[in-house]
Amino acid sequence: MSVREIQQFGEPILRQPAAPVEEINADVRRLIDDMFETMRAAQGVGLAANQVGIGLRVFVMDVGDPDYGPRAFVNPVIAERSGGIVVEEGCLSLPGLSAEVERAARVVVEGLDPSGDKVRLEATELAARCIQHEIDHLDGLLFIDRVSPLKRRMLLNEWAKLRKEAARR
Numbered sequence: 001m002s003v004r005e006i007q008q009f010g011e012p013i014l015r016q017p018a019a020p021v022e023e024i025n026a027d028v029r030r031l032i033d034d035m036f037e038t039m040r041a042a043q044g045v046g047l048a049a050n051q052v053g054i055g056l057r058v059f060v061m062d063v064g065d066p067d068y069g070p071r072a073f074v075n076p077v078i079a080e081r082s083g084g085i086v087v088e089e090g091c092l093s094l095p096g097l098s099a100e101v102e103r104a105a106r107v108v109v110e111g112l113d114p115s116g117d118k119v120r121l122e123a124t125e126l127a128a129r130c131i132q133h134e135i136d137h138l139d140g141l142l143f144i145d146r147v148s149p150l151k152r153r154m155l156l157n158e159w160a161k162l163r164k165e166a167a168r169r
């Protein structure tokens, strides 16, 4: 296993819808192992494949709750969503930024596990939020797309400032 580089906001792959996995082969399983290691090294709770530069519909999550994993989903889709909740959210591809984002309070996600078996998981709280955030990534969306235009402008200004400071270091 190895830690892969996390793509930062501005990399085109984060804006491209990821392609379905056609066959869960050794490369895909290695990708999943590396994604778990990369997510843990970054102290994240979820990571999508395009965040490590691979445009495939795969995400991993570990929200620290044994009911929900750690687990990986291949070709995930949200089959049901209900309720609404607004909570502060961040992203490993936009380090330093966070905003309140509205998400469904409960989702049911369906997909395949790394062995290719069908899985269906009902999730609430942090797991539900994580699933929606990661599937957004696979559709080329980021949490800054889920806030008001004004808030989005503020976040983009903050990001530009953070990048400038990072470049100076």
Ligand code: ZN
Residues within 6 Å of the ligand: 090, 091, 092, 093, 133, 137
């Ligand atoms: Zn993210």
